[in-house]
Amino acid sequence: MIDPCFTIRILRTDTEPEESDMREMHLLYFTNTGEKTALRIATLLSVVSDWNVRTQRGTPLNELVPSLFKRGSILVFIGAIGIAVRAVAPLLQSKTSDPPVIVVDEQGHYVIPILSGHVGGANRIAERIASLIGAVTVITTATDIHGVFAVDTFAIENGYAIVNPEMIKFVSAGLLEDMPVGLSVEYEIEGDLPKNIVLQEHGDVGIYIGTSDKKPFDKTLHLLPKCFHVGIGAKRNIAFDALRAFFVETLQDHVIPIESIGSISSIAIKQDEEAINMLASRHRIPFRTYTVEELQQHERQFDSSEFVRSKTGVGNVCETSAWISSKKGKIVLGKTIRSGMTMAIAKEDWRIRFSAKEVDE
Numbered sequence: 001m002i003d004p005c006f007t008i009r010i011l012r013t014d015t016e017p018e019e020s021d022m023r024e025m026h027l028l029y030f031t032n033t034g035e036k037t038a039l040r041i042a043t044l045l046s047v048v049s050d051w052n053v054r055t056q057r058g059t060p061l062n063e064l065v066p067s068l069f070k071r072g073s074i075l076v077f078i079g080a081i082g083i084a085v086r087a088v089a090p091l092l093q094s095k096t097s098d099p100p101v102i103v104v105d106e107q108g109h110y111v112i113p114i115l116s117g118h119v120g121g122a123n124r125i126a127e128r129i130a131s132l133i134g135a136v137t138v139i140t141t142a143t144d145i146h147g148v149f150a151v152d153t154f155a156i157e158n159g160y161a162i163v164n165p166e167m168i169k170f171v172s173a174g175l176l177e178d179m180p181v182g183l184s185v186e187y188e189i190e191g192d193l194p195k196n197i198v199l200q201e202h203g204d205v206g207i208y209i210g211t212s213d214k215k216p217f218d219k220t221l222h223l224l225p226k227c228f229h230v231g232i233g234a235k236r237n238i239a240f241d242a243l244r245a246f247f248v249e250t251l252q253d254h255v256i257p258i259e260s261i262g263s264i265s266s267i268a269i270k271q272d273e274e275a276i277n278m279l280a281s282r283h284r285i286p287f288r289t290y291t292v293e294e295l296q297q298h299e300r301q302f303d304s305s306e307f308v309r310s311k312t313g314v315g316n317v318c319e320t321s322a323w324i325s326s327k328k329g330k331i332v333l334g335k336t337i338r339s340g341m342t343m344a345i346a347k348e349d350w351r352i353r354f355s356a357k358e359v360d361e
Contacts (some may be wrong), residue, residue, distance in 0.1 A: 025074040028058030034078040034106035044132040112138040118152040149194035161259035163222035170219040182206025184216040191354035226262035231322030233342035240275040265321035322346040
C-alpha cells in the first residue's frame with residue numbers, strides 16, 4: 001500500500017508569477033529511518049521553494065513510479081541507488097523528456113543526482129537539498145566536475161528549447177577538450193562569453209541561437225528562444241479539441257514553432273478553465289493568469305470589446321495578457337477570433353544573457 005503520510009504545498013508571495021515553479025516532488029522512502037529523512041527534507045524545502053512536496057512509502061514501486069515518471073515529477077529516492085535504478089530503467093525515453101531523479105541515503109549524508117542532471121535540473125535540485133540538510137552532493141556529469149560551460153543547463157535555465165539534443169555531446173566534448181566552440185546568434189548578447197565559446201558563422205562544432213533553421217556549423221546545436229507568448233480568451237467550458245486546433249493552426253499559419261512558445265496567458269477567472277489548462281499541460285507550456293486590475297492598466301493600448309468587458313470586467317484579454325507576458329514586447333498577431341475563442345501573440349524583446357557563473361566556469 002502507498003502511504004501518503006505528508007504533503008507540503010506552499011506559495012511564496014515574494015516571487016513574480018512568471019518565476020513561480022509549482023513542480024511536483026515525490027520523496028520515496030522504504031524504512032522508518034528513511035521516513036525521518038524524507039520528512040526533514042520536505043519541511044526544509046517548504047521554506048525555500050514553491051514545489052508541491054509529498055513524502056510517501058515507495059512500495060510497490062512497479063505501481064507507483066511509472067505514473068509519477070510519466071507526469072514529469074521530481075523523484076527523490078531515500079535509500080539505495082540500486083532501488084532507484086531498477087525502478088526507472090524501463091521508463092527512460094530521452095535526455096530532454098526524462099524527469100530529474102535523485103537518490104539520498106537514508107541517513108541523509110549524500111545526495112546523488114542520477115538522471116536528467118542538466119536538462120531536468122537534477123544537479124541543482126540535489127545541491128539545494130544537500131545544502132538544506134548538511135549533506136554532500138555527489139555530481140558525476142563531466143562538464144560540472146571539470147568546471148566547463150554546460151550548454152544544456154544554460155538552455156533550460158534561460159528559456160531555450162533544445163531542437164536537436166543529440167548535438168549536445170559534440171559541444172560538451174569540444175569544451176572538455178579545451179577546444180573553441182562557435183556561436184552564431186540572431187540577438188544581442190549581454191555579459192561575457194563563457195570560456196572557449198567564440199562568435200563565428202562557420203566551423204566544425206557550434207551553437208546557433210535563433211528562430212530559423214540554418215545550420216552554420218558542421219555539427220550545429222540549435223537553441224530556440226521561447227520568445228513568443230500566446231494570449232487566449234474563450235467562453236466558459238470551451239471544448240479542448242476546438243481550442244487546440246485553433247492554437248496549432250494559428251501557429252502553423254504564422255510559421256511559429258510550438259517549441260518557441262514561452263507562455264499561454266489569460267484572465268484570472270480562466271485559471272480553472274479545463275481546456276486551457278489541458279492545452280498548456282499537453283505542450284508543457286506555463287499557463288499564467290492576470291487579474292482584472294492588472295489587465296486594466298494596459299488594455300487601452302488595444303481595441304476593446306464592451307461585450308467582453310460585461311463578462312470579465314476588462315475589454316481586451318488575449319492581446320493584453322500576451323503583451324504583459326512578453327515583458328511588454330511587440331504584438332505580432334493581433335486579436336484573432338474563432339467560434340467563441342480569441343487568440344493573440346506577442347514577441348519578447350529577446351536578449352542572450354550569460355551570467356558571471358557561466359563565464360567563470
